[in-house]
Amino acid sequence: MALVWQLAWRLRSSKRQNGFISFISASSTLGIGLGCFVLIVLLSVMNGFERELKQRILSAVPHGEVWAVGAKGLQDWPVLLEQLAKDPRIAHVEPYSKATGMLQKGSTMKAITVTAVDPEYAASSRLASLIPAQQWAAFSAQQNGILLGKGARQKLAVSIGDTVQLLLPSLSDDLTFAAPKAVWLTVVGEISIGGELDNHLALIQLQKSAAILGVETGAQGLRMQFHDPFVAPSAMYNIGYSVKQHVYMSDWTRTQGHLYQDIQLVRSVVYLALTLLIAVACFNIVSTLVMAVSEKRAEVAMLMTLGARGSLITQVFMLQGLINGFVGTLIGAGAGVLVAQNLSDIARGIESVLGITLLSGDIYFIDFLPSELAPTDVVATVLIALSLSVIATVYPARTASKIDPARVL
Incomplete structure (x- = not known):
C-alpha cells in the first residue's frame, strides 16, 4: 500500500x-x-x-382538537379531560371555545380569531410560557381582559391598558344574520409567536366566552398538546371516535401541516x-x-x-x-x-x-x-x-x- x-x-x-x-x-x-x-x-x-x-408554531397551535357539533358545547368535558390527561401520549389538555369576529378601535377594524381558555388549565400550556408572567397574571385576574397577537395589536395601534370592542356575528331564529354582539375588552398583554399567527390570534377567558357565545356546557371542546406532535393524526382519530357525543376532530397537520x-x-x-x-x-x-x-x-x-x-x-x-x-x-x-x-x-x-x-x-x-x-x-x-x-x-x-x-x- x-x-x-x-x-x-x-x-x-x-x-x-x-x-x-x-x-x-x-x-x-x-x-x-x-x-x-x-x-x-x-x-x-x-x-x-x-x-x-x-x-414556536406547534407550541401555540394545539396539536389536536375535539369540539362539539352543536352550539350547546361539549357535554361532560371535565370527565373527558380527566381521562385524556391520563393518556401517556398527551402532554397537556385544556377546555376551550373559539369564535371569529372583528376587533374595533376607533375607526380601525381587524379580523380576529378569538380563543377562550381557562387560565387555571392553560397556565401549564406551552402557549402560556410564551407570555410574560406579569401579563398572564393580569389576564387571569381580569375577566374582561384580552391578550392580543403582536401583529393585531400593531394593526389596531393599541397599547396595553386600552379598551377595544369585539364584534361577534349572531344568527336569528330564522337563520338570518342579526346585529352583531358587541363586547368591550381591555388589552392586558401581547402574544408574540411570529408570522401570520400574530395577526389573527387573541385570547379571552373561557367564562366570559360562555356568556357571549351561549355555550351552555361552558366549553365548546378540548384541545391538547402531544409529547410527539407527529402522533397527532392517528391519536386524534382514536380520541374523536371514543367520545360519545357527535364531535368534530382536527390536528395540526390540517392547519399548519403545509x-x-x-x-x-x-x-x-x-x-x-x-x-x-x-x-x-x-x-x-x-x-x-x-x-x-x-x-x-x-x-x-x-x-x-x-x-x-x-x-x-x-x-x-x-x-x-x-x-x-x-x-x-x-x-x-x-x-x-x-x-x-x-x-x-x-x-x-x-x-x-x-x-x-x-x-x-x-x-x-x-x-x-x-x-x-x-x-x-x-x-x-x-x-x-x-x-x-x-x-x-x-x-x-x-x-x-x-x-x-x-x-x-
Missing part, C-alpha cells in the same frame, strides 16, 4: 504535468468542496426551520440538486485522470515492464483521483460545519451592514435565519462525495491498467 501511495503522489506532483490537467484537477476539487459546503449549510437551515416550527411539508420538500430538492452538483464536479475527476493516463502512458509502460501488475496501476490512478475528492470533501465539509454553526450571527451581521431584512416576521413565522447542524447530515454528505469520487476513478484507472507496454515503448 505504501508503494501505491508513493506512485500516486509522484504522478500527481510531477513537474512535467500539463498545466491544463492541473487546472481541471483543481476545478474538480473546488467543485466538490463547494457542493459539500452548500449542502451542509442548506440542510442546517432546513433543520433550523423545522426546529423553530416545533418550538409548513412542515414545504420544509421536507425543500430538503429533498436540496439533497437532489446538490448531490448532482457534486456528481458533476466528480466528472471532472474522470477528465483529469483520462488526460493524466494519456500523458503518463510511458511511465505506466515502464512500471509494467518492471513487473507492476494491472491491479497496482488501477489502485495508483484510483488513489490519485480519490485525493481530489478527499481534499475537496474535507475543505467543503469543514467550511460548511463552521458556517452552519454561526449562520444566524452571520445573517444578522449582513442585515446590519446592508440594512436589509432577510426574513420578514410579517410574512414568515420567524424573523431570523435559523440553523441547526446535524452530525448525520455531515456524515451523509461526506459519504456521498467520497462515494461519487471513487466511482469517477474506476473507468480511467482500468483504462490505465490495460496499456500495452510493447506498443508504447
Whole structure:
C-alpha cells in the first residue's frame, strides 16, 4: 500500500504535468468542496426551520382538537379531560371555545380569531410560557381582559391598558344574520409567536366566552398538546371516535401541516440538486485522470515492464483521483460545519451592514435565519462525495491498467 501511495503522489506532483490537467484537477476539487459546503449549510437551515416550527408554531397551535357539533358545547368535558390527561401520549389538555369576529378601535377594524381558555388549565400550556408572567397574571385576574397577537395589536395601534370592542356575528331564529354582539375588552398583554399567527390570534377567558357565545356546557371542546406532535393524526382519530357525543376532530397537520411539508420538500430538492452538483464536479475527476493516463502512458509502460501488475496501476490512478475528492470533501465539509454553526450571527451581521431584512416576521413565522447542524447530515454528505469520487476513478484507472507496454515503448 505504501508503494501505491508513493506512485500516486509522484504522478500527481510531477513537474512535467500539463498545466491544463492541473487546472481541471483543481476545478474538480473546488467543485466538490463547494457542493459539500452548500449542502451542509442548506440542510442546517432546513433543520433550523423545522426546529423553530416545533418550538414556536406547534407550541401555540394545539396539536389536536375535539369540539362539539352543536352550539350547546361539549357535554361532560371535565370527565373527558380527566381521562385524556391520563393518556401517556398527551402532554397537556385544556377546555376551550373559539369564535371569529372583528376587533374595533376607533375607526380601525381587524379580523380576529378569538380563543377562550381557562387560565387555571392553560397556565401549564406551552402557549402560556410564551407570555410574560406579569401579563398572564393580569389576564387571569381580569375577566374582561384580552391578550392580543403582536401583529393585531400593531394593526389596531393599541397599547396595553386600552379598551377595544369585539364584534361577534349572531344568527336569528330564522337563520338570518342579526346585529352583531358587541363586547368591550381591555388589552392586558401581547402574544408574540411570529408570522401570520400574530395577526389573527387573541385570547379571552373561557367564562366570559360562555356568556357571549351561549355555550351552555361552558366549553365548546378540548384541545391538547402531544409529547410527539407527529402522533397527532392517528391519536386524534382514536380520541374523536371514543367520545360519545357527535364531535368534530382536527390536528395540526390540517392547519399548519403545509409548513412542515414545504420544509421536507425543500430538503429533498436540496439533497437532489446538490448531490448532482457534486456528481458533476466528480466528472471532472474522470477528465483529469483520462488526460493524466494519456500523458503518463510511458511511465505506466515502464512500471509494467518492471513487473507492476494491472491491479497496482488501477489502485495508483484510483488513489490519485480519490485525493481530489478527499481534499475537496474535507475543505467543503469543514467550511460548511463552521458556517452552519454561526449562520444566524452571520445573517444578522449582513442585515446590519446592508440594512436589509432577510426574513420578514410579517410574512414568515420567524424573523431570523435559523440553523441547526446535524452530525448525520455531515456524515451523509461526506459519504456521498467520497462515494461519487471513487466511482469517477474506476473507468480511467482500468483504462490505465490495460496499456500495452510493447506498443508504447
